[in-house]
Structure formats: C-alpha cells, structure tokens
Amino acid sequence: MSGMTHINREELNELRAQLDAELASLEEELASHGRAVPESGDWQGTTGGLVGEEADPNDAADQMEELATNVPLVEELEKRYKDVAKALQNMEKGTYGVCEECEEPIPLKRLQANPAAHTCVTHSK
Numbered sequence: 001m002s003g004m005t006h007i008n009r010e011e012l013n014e015l016r017a018q019l020d021a022e023l024a025s026l027e028e029e030l031a032s033h034g035r036a037v038p039e040s041g042d043w044q045g046t047t048g049g050l051v052g053e054e055a056d057p058n059d060a061a062d063q064m065e066e067l068a069t070n071v072p073l074v075e076e077l078e079k080r081y082k083d084v085a086k087a088l089q090n091m092e093k094g095t096y097g098v099c100e101e102c103e104e105p106i107p108l109k110r111l112q113a114n115p116a117a118h119t120c121v122t123h124s125k
C-alpha cells in the first residue's frame, strides 16, 4: 500500500513546510496559555501567574477568569497540535494523505486547505 502516489515530492514538501510552521506557532500559543505536563506529554490551561504565588483576592478572581478561558482554549490548541504532529509522523512513515477510515487517498486540494486532515471528505467529522 502506497498512500502518497497522488502527491508529488514538491507538493509534499510544501505541505510539510505548512505543518512545520503550524506546529511551531501552536507550540508558542500553548506555552503562553498553558503548561506542559511532563508526566503525560499533555498540555494544561493555566493562568499567567506562577504556581504557588501568593495572590490577593482581586488577582485570584482575574486568574479564575483567565483559567476559564485558557482551559478550553488549550484543549482546542492541543487537539490541533496532535493532529498536526500526527500528520508529520505519517509523512515520516509514508502513510500521509490517506483517510484513516477507508484508506482512500485524501484529495490534494483538501490537504492544501488543511494539511493536517486525516480523513477524506466522506469521513470528516
């Protein structure tokens, strides 16, 4: 099975560059809204404040608000981050550009719109 026959080397390099750039900017965003959990390799939404810092009650309220925004945001970012990382891994393995549900090639146009797509149009959620 060779999934990448519908994508030539040049097109693949472009998609890889897009994925690399997105991965780097996602890492930056994750780092500014959350922190990495070393044990699991996951990310967690946090406030900008340092952990264990003495906060006055006003700060605490601000931080709760920030946390309420950052937790779902980091979840979104992390989901996207994993999709992008997985797409790059698939490129390494030579299985990039194939629908993970039906193993049909994902149209190049779809990949150019979203290089991290891992399903065909029919199986997109």
Ligand SMILES: [Zn+2]
Pocket (backbone or CB within 6 Å): 099, 100, 101, 102, 103, 104, 119, 120, 121, 122, 123
């Ligand atoms: Zn499919």
